[in-house]
Amino acid sequence: DTGVSQDPRHKITKRGQNVTFRCDPISEHNRLYWYRQTLGQGPEFLTYFQNEAQLEKSRLLSDRFSAERPKGSFSTLEIQRTEQGDSAMYLCASSYGRGLAGADTQYFGPGTRLTVL
Amino acid sequence: AQTVTQSQPEMSVQEAETVTLSCTYDTSESDYYLFWYKQPPSRQMILVIRQEAYKQQNATENRFSVNFQKAAKSFSLKISDSQLGDAAMYFCASASPTGNQFYFGTGTSLTVIP
Numbered sequence: 001d002t003g004v005s006q007d008p009r010h011k012i013t014k015r016g017q018n019v020t021f022r023c024d025p026i027s028e029h030n031r032l033y034w035y036r037q038t039l040g041q042g043p044e045f046l047t048y049f050q051n052e053a054q055l056e057k058s059r060l061l062s063d064r065f066s067a068e069r070p071k072g073s074f075s076t077l078e079i080q081r082t083e084q085g086d087s088a089m090y091l092c093a094s095s096y097g098r099g100l101a102g103a104d105t106q107y108f109g110p111g112t113r114l115t116v117l
Numbered sequence: 118a119q120t121v122t123q124s125q126p127e128m129s130v131q132e133a134e135t136v137t138l139s140c141t142y143d144t145s146e147s148d149y150y151l152f153w154y155k156q157p158p159s160r161q162m163i164l165v166i167r168q169e170a171y172k173q174q175n176a177t178e179n180r181f182s183v184n185f186q187k188a189a190k191s192f193s194l195k196i197s198d199s200q201l202g203d204a205a206m207y208f209c210a211s212a213s214p215t216g217n218q219f220y221f222g223t224g225t226s227l228t229v230i231p
Contacts, residue, residue, distance in 0.1 A: 042208050043162075045218065048219075091162070100216065102212035102214040102216040103214075106164070108162040108163070
C-alpha cells in the first residue's frame, strides 16, 4: 500500500494556459474524489468517480474543468484557460467500498498546489 | 445542500490535557455520515473518527471521541491526553449516503503546548 500519489506536487502557470494533474489512487480502490482547497478553507468537493464512471460533478466544476478516470485506475483533472481564481491546492482521495460511498474512509493524497500568475 | 460550520478557527491545549473542538452542520438528509479529519502541517489529511447518523452511540477511537447531538445537529470532537503529535488542522465533514456530496468545514487549528 503506497498511498495516494499526485503529480505534480507544484505547478506554476500563466493565466490562460491549460494544466493537467494526475492522481494515482491506492490500488484496488474503486472510488476516487477530487477536491479543491484554498487558503484558510476546507476542501471543496469537485467530482467523484466509481470505477471509470463519473457519478457526480459539483457546480464548482465549470466547463473549463474536466476529469477522467480511464479504466478505473488513475485519474486526471484538466483545467483549461486557467484563471487566477483557480490558484489552490487540488486534492485527490480514494476509497474502497461495496456499499454506500458516504460511509467510506477516504485516503487523501498530498495534493497539487497550483499557482496561476 | 449541506453546510458544516466550525466556529473555532484556533484552539490550544496543554499537553496531556483534554480539548473539545466544535462542529455544527445542517442537512435535509435523513441519513448521513459525519467525520473528523486531521491535516498535519505539510502532510496528508487522515481520518480521525467517523459517526453514522443513525447510530445513537457516540464513536470512539482511542483518545478521540465524539459528542453527537443529532437533534441539535452538533458533532464535537474530544481529544483526551493531548499529545504533541495532535497538533494539526482539524476538519469536520459530512457526507450524503451515496457519497456524491461531501462537505468540509473551514477547520480548527489545534496547537499543543508542551
